[in-house]
Amino acid sequence: MEIKIKLITGPREVPVERTTAQGTTLESLAEEYKDLPFMVLAAKVDNKISELTKKIERPCTIEFLDMRSQSANLIYQSSLSLVYLKAIRDVLGKVSVGIENSLNKGLYTEIRTPEPITVEEVQQVEKRMHELVRKDIPFVREVLSREETLKVLIADGHSEKERMLQRSEADKFPFYSLEGFRNFFYGLMVPSTRYVKYFELRKYRRGVLLRFPHPSEPDKLPPFVDEVLLYQVFGETKTWDRLMGISFVGELNEKIESGEYKEIIQISEALHEKKIAQIADMIKEQKKRIVLISGPSSSGKTTFAQRLIIQLRVNGLEPLYLGTDDYFVERCQTPKDENGEPNFEDITALDVDLFNRDMNNLLNGEEVDIPTFDFLNGTKVFGKRIIRAKKGQPIVIEGIHGLNRALTTEIDDEEKFKIYISPLTQLNIDEHNRIPTTDARMLRRMVRDYQFRGHSAQSTIRSWPKVRKGEDKNIFPFNGEADVFFNSVHVYELAVLKKYAEPLLRQITREEPEYSEAVRMLKFLQYFKTIEDDSIIVNNSIIREFIGGSIFV
Numbered sequence: 001m002e003i004k005i006k007l008i009t010g011p012r013e014v015p016v017e018r019t020t021a022q023g024t025t026l027e028s029l030a031e032e033y034k035d036l037p038f039m040v041l042a043a044k045v046d047n048k049i050s051e052l053t054k055k056i057e058r059p060c061t062i063e064f065l066d067m068r069s070q071s072a073n074l075i076y077q078s079s080l081s082l083v084y085l086k087a088i089r090d091v092l093g094k095v096s097v098g099i100e101n102s103l104n105k106g107l108y109t110e111i112r113t114p115e116p117i118t119v120e121e122v123q124q125v126e127k128r129m130h131e132l133v134r135k136d137i138p139f140v141r142e143v144l145s146r147e148e149t150l151k152v153l154i155a156d157g158h159s160e161k162e163r164m165l166q167r168s169e170a171d172k173f174p175f176y177s178l179e180g181f182r183n184f185f186y187g188l189m190v191p192s193t194r195y196v197k198y199f200e201l202r203k204y205r206r207g208v209l210l211r212f213p214h215p216s217e218p219d220k221l222p223p224f225v226d227e228v229l230l231y232q233v234f235g236e237t238k239t240w241d242r243l244m245g246i247s248f249v250g251e252l253n254e255k256i257e258s259g260e261y262k263e264i265i266q267i268s269e270a271l272h273e274k275k276i277a278q279i280a281d282m283i284k285e286q287k288k289r290i291v292l293i294s295g296p297s298s299s300g301k302t303t304f305a306q307r308l309i310i311q312l313r314v315n316g317l318e319p320l321y322l323g324t325d326d327y328f329v330e331r332c333q334t335p336k337d338e339n340g341e342p343n344f345e346d347i348t349a350l351d352v353d354l355f356n357r358d359m360n361n362l363l364n365g366e367e368v369d370i371p372t373f374d375f376l377n378g379t380k381v382f383g384k385r386i387i388r389a390k391k392g393q394p395i396v397i398e399g400i401h402g403l404n405r406a407l408t409t410e411i412d413d414e415e416k417f418k419i420y421i422s423p424l425t426q427l428n429i430d431e432h433n434r435i436p437t438t439d440a441r442m443l444r445r446m447v448r449d450y451q452f453r454g455h456s457a458q459s460t461i462r463s464w465p466k467v468r469k470g471e472d473k474n475i476f477p478f479n480g481e482a483d484v485f486f487n488s489v490h491v492y493e494l495a496v497l498k499k500y501a502e503p504l505l506r507q508i509t510r511e512e513p514e515y516s517e518a519v520r521m522l523k524f525l526q527y528f529k530t531i532e533d534d535s536i537i538v539n540n541s542i543i544r545e546f547i548g549g550s551i552f553v
Contacts, residue, residue: 001021001022002019002020002021002022003019003020003021003022003056003057003058003059004017004018004019004059005017005018005019005020005056005059005060005061005062006060006061006062007029007061007062007063007064008061008062008063008064009033009036009064010036010037010064010066011068011069015061020056022056022057022058023055023056023057024055024056025052025053025054025055025056026042026043026045026050026051026052026053026054026055026056026062027052027053027191029056029062030043030052030064033064036064036066037066038066038067038068038218038219039066039067039195039218040052040064040065040066041065041066041067041072041075041076041190041195042065042071042072042075042188042190043062043063043064043065044062044063044065044071044516045060045061045062046060046061046510047061047510047511047512047513047514047515047516048510048515048516048519049065049071049188049516049519049520050188051141051188051189051190051191052190052191053141053191066218067213067215067218067219068215068216068218069215070215070438070464070465070468070517071516071517071520073215074187074436074520075187075188075189075190076190076195076196076212076213077107077212078185078187078188078189079139079189079190079193079195079196080196080199080210080212081099081107081185081210081432082139082176082178082181082183082185082189083129083132083133083178083193083196084097084109084125084129084201084210085097085181085183085432086132086178086179086181087125087126087128087129087132088111088125089181090128091121091124091125091128092111092113092121092125095111095112095113096111096112096431097109097110097111097112097431097432098110098112098431098432099210099428099431099432099433099434100207100234100238100426100428100434101234101424101425101426101434101437102434102436102437103204103209103227103230103231103234104202104204104209104211104224104225104226104227104230104231105211105214105221105222105223105224105225106202106209106210106211106212107209107210107211107434108204108207108208108209108231108234109207109208109209109210110206110207110208111207111208116206117203117207117208118203119203122201122202122203122208123201125201125208126200126201129199129201132178132179132193133193133194133196133197134194135193136192136193136194137178137179137192137193138191138192139176139177139178139189139190139191139192139193140176140177140178141174141175141176141189142174142175142176142177143172143173143174143175144172144173144175145171145172145173146170146171146172146173149173149175149184152175152182152184170526170527173186174186176189178193183432184430184432184433185432185433186429186433186523186524186527187433187520187523196212198212198213198218198219198220198221199211199212199221200221202224205231211224214472216472225480227479227480229420229479229480229482229484229485230424230479230485232485233424233485233486233487234424234426236487237424237426237487237489238426240268240271240491241426241427241491243267243271244264244267244268244491246264246427246491247427248427248428248429248430248431249427249428249429249430249527249528250430252264252427252491252492252495252528252529253495253528253529256495256529256530256531257529261492261495261531262536264491264492265490265492265536265537266536268490268491268492269490269537269538269541272307272488272490272541272542273307275486276304276307276308276311276486277311277314279308279311279419279484279486280308280311280312280314280315281315282417282483282484283312283317283394283417284312284315284316284317286417287392288394288415288416288417289363289389289392289393289394289395289415290359290363290394290395290397290408290411290415290416290417291308291319291394291395291396291397291416291417291419292397292399292402292403292407292408292416292417292418292419293305293308293396293397293398293399293402293419293421294398294399294400294401294402294403294404294418294419294420294421294475294478294482295400295420295421295422295475295488296400296422296441296471296475296476297441297445297467297471298423298441298442298444298445298448298546299421299422299423299441299488300421300423300444300488300542300543300545300546301398301421302398302545302552302553303540303541303542303544303545303550303552303553304419304421304486304488304542305321305396305398306321306540306552307540307552308396308419309321309396312394312396317392317393317394318390318393319393319394319395319396320362320387320389320393320394320395320396321395321396321397321398322370322395322396322397322398323397323398323399324350324355324397324398324399324400324401324402324407325373325399326370326371326372326373326380327350327351327352327354327355327371327373327380328344328349328350328351328373328380329348329349329350329351330378330379330380331377331378331379332378334349334378335348335349345400345470345473345474346473346474347401347404347406347407347474350401350407351380352406352407352409354371355407355408356408356409356410356411357410358370359395359397359408359411360410360411362387362388362389362395363389363395363411363415365388365389365390365391366388367386367387367388368386368387368388369382369383369385369386370385370386370387371385372384372385400470400474400475401474402418402419403418403420403475403478403479403481403482404474404478404481405478405481417483417484418481418482418483418484419482419483419484419485419486420479420482420484420485420486421485421486421487421488422437422441422479422485422487422488423437423440423441423444423487423488423489423493424437424485424487424489425437425439425440425489426487426489426491427489427491427494429524429527435494435524438468439521439524440489440493440494442460442461442464442521443494443497443501443521444493444497444546445460445464445467445546446460446461446501446504446505447497447500447501447504447546447547448545448546448547450500450504451500451546451547451548452548452553456504456507457501457504457505457507457508457514457518458508458512458514461508461514461517461518462513462514464517488542490541490542490543492531493543494525494528495528495529495530495531496531496534496537496543496547497543497546497547498525498528498530498531499530499531499532499534500547501521501525502522502525502530505518505521505522505525506518506522534547537549539551540552
């Protein structure tokens with residue numbers, strides 16, 4: 001029987017009405033379109049993400065998704081991870097593998113063998129992965145009950161997965177098999193191994209990098225960039241988590257159930273304060289005058305800047321605080337993006353010449369009329385902040401372009417101290433299911449947007465791709481310029497954010513385009529116990545910037 005569907009073949013494409021045979025799989029439908037720019041990895045069916053193995057049984061709207069979408073990108077990562085784990089088992093036997101975090105345009109992993117993994121062994125694993133891809137082996141999905149899942153995890157020795165399961169709200173758990181090799185993954189998968197043909201393995205320090213395409217170029221590997229500072233900060237965060245006895249979600253859930261989470265909150269806050277104090281000490285010892293703070297959306301830049309100022313004052317300094325937003329060009333001069341809309345995130349949206357002139361004048365002890373940007377009228381206003389910096393007085397500047405040399409091209413490098421801040425999530429669901437940093441940031445922003453800006457969860461989700469695109473251009477390429485990284489994540493924070501975010505996500509209905517992303521977020525939040533009482537969180541905490549109660553925001 002023929003059924004009517006509406007089909008969207010790519011981003012910004014107009015829906016096309018057509019018919020297809022009832023029972024046709026999404027994969028078969030996608031294969032009819034040979035001229036698509038990139039391989040279809042999944043589809044959105046009536047606003048819910050579906051695997052390509054799904055059959056079309058009724059009239060619906062279908063949107064093909066390739067690597068350019070966040071959902072499909074994560075599906076690619078999960079599928080590639082299973083191929084990676086299977087290849088390791090085939091080459092090295094039953095060894096422990098941890099998929100740790102995002103790094104160097106890929107995933108940083110650790111293969112725990114009796115002797116350190118060698119370059120030759122990594123090459124053998126990569127060769128086996130390519131063999132699996134060429135064989136086009138199907139991923140077999142099965143959903144197990146809680147009891148069945150426990151038996152599988154105990155038999156396979158996955159203690160961290162077992163601990164997560166026992167305290168999660170989920171009652172069914174998805175497993176995927178590849179030639180009999182079975183593992184739990186909470187995300188979706190592509191139909192078979194041929195879909196994950198772009199990747200490389202690279203021996204890196206104590207681990208192995210599993211690299212794959214960036215959404216901006218789905219059919220090629222990005223250039224390798226050695227993010228040394230990022231590697232170090234993830235290592236530091238892992239040490240912090242172990243100090244608190246938490247490496248995975250299951251251990252956090254145990255602390256919540258026992259009431260020990262209150263101590264975890266205090267320790268986590270103390271670690272932040274200690275790190276900020278260390279950064280303040282570095283600034284004083286190095287006699288830096290221009291302190292530049294940058295990071296992606298929802299990093300907690302405002303709170304961090306204020307807490308850094310306090311620590312600088314403890315060191316006997318009297319810092320000035322400025323934001324680059326006051327240096328926007330006049331509204332009529334604001335650059336436009338590809339859609340003809342004002343692009344406030346591009347560096348050309350700032351009056352860089354005026355900024356450099358003012359900062360150098362402050363460094364020279366001259367009196368400066370610092371502008372205040374009137375966002376209502378779209379113009380700079382002068383005469384409200386006329387200041388003069390004292391000798392040796394540092395100037396703390398917060399803005400997304402802080403690490404871009406183009407912002408401070410006329411300022412002596414010897415005067416600058418650059419800080420990159422981001423919530424770099426290290427707490428994963430288990431050894432093979434990671435929580436992307438971008439998800440943690442979006443939850444922060446969603447809660448803050450609703451609490452303080454009157455925006456719905458739909459609005460936050462809808463704007464997120466544009467936010468990410470701006471970050472990829474204006475922030476992430478410059479994090480290597482930083483003198484120091486500050487990880488603003490709290491090991492407990494997703495258990496706190498869950499209380500605020502879940503009701504907002506559940507309000508999104510099936511009829512809304514943002515529904516699929518809401519479902520995905522709710523899916524991983526179900527593995528977290530909720531911290532209902534967050535009153536113990538101090539009022540200068542970075543997390544207060546998002547849930548409320550901050551003395552700084």
